[in-house]
Amino acid sequence: NALSERLSVAPASVSSMLVRLRQMGFVDYEPYYGASLTESGNREALRLVRRHRLIETFLLRHLGYSWQEVHDEAERLEHAVSDGFTERLAEFLGRPQRDPHGDPIPAADGTLAVEDFFPLAEAGNGARVRISKVRDDDAPILDHLADHGLVPGRLLSVLEVRALDGIVTVEDEEGKTHALGEPLARSVFVRVEPDVA
Numbered sequence: 001n002a003l004s005e006r007l008s009v010a011p012a013s014v015s016s017m018l019v020r021l022r023q024m025g026f027v028d029y030e031p032y033y034g035a036s037l038t039e040s041g042n043r044e045a046l047r048l049v050r051r052h053r054l055i056e057t058f059l060l061r062h063l064g065y066s067w068q069e070v071h072d073e074a075e076r077l078e079h080a081v082s083d084g085f086t087e088r089l090a091e092f093l094g095r096p097q098r099d100p101h102g103d104p105i106p107a108a109d110g111t112l113a114v115e116d117f118f119p120l121a122e123a124g125n126g127a128r129v130r131i132s133k134v135r136d137d138d139a140p141i142l143d144h145l146a147d148h149g150l151v152p153g154r155l156l157s158v159l160e161v162r163a164l165d166g167i168v169t170v171e172d173e174e175g176k177t178h179a180l181g182e183p184l185a186r187s188v189f190v191r192v193e194p195d196v197a
Contacts, residue, residue, distance in 0.1 A: 102133030
């Protein structure tokens, strides 16, 4: 049920797809008890994630797509290109480590960097943080973040986190302040920057 809600499809559609994925050896699935990726399923998932994130990067850097458009377009293209194309694309792009939203791009061997980041909403007052990634599945949030320059790599100082309403006020490197409501602050993932003495 959770999977059907997440994918916005009927539970029967999810069940039939899980049966097909089990037949392909990609999932262990027991109706009413859940599903999990097999080792080969995990490899296939990482292969598709790599392809998707490289396509997003290409669309943004070279075809003039906006930060907000690349995810949906990459969804359409990722199943239409070969592994050979994916590797040539990685080479052409200079083997990027991150996609435009800050998500790590799996290596060709299927390894994926594990990172230590957390939602901006959980930062403490006075913290210096750098945006690591943003959620890429909500166009209005992406529009707002892009319009305000709140993109991966941006350094922020947390001025205030209001417990009552969840508003997080930050200052960027240019001295501009931004007040983010809790849903927005939970869509921005950061890591603490070490103090520079």
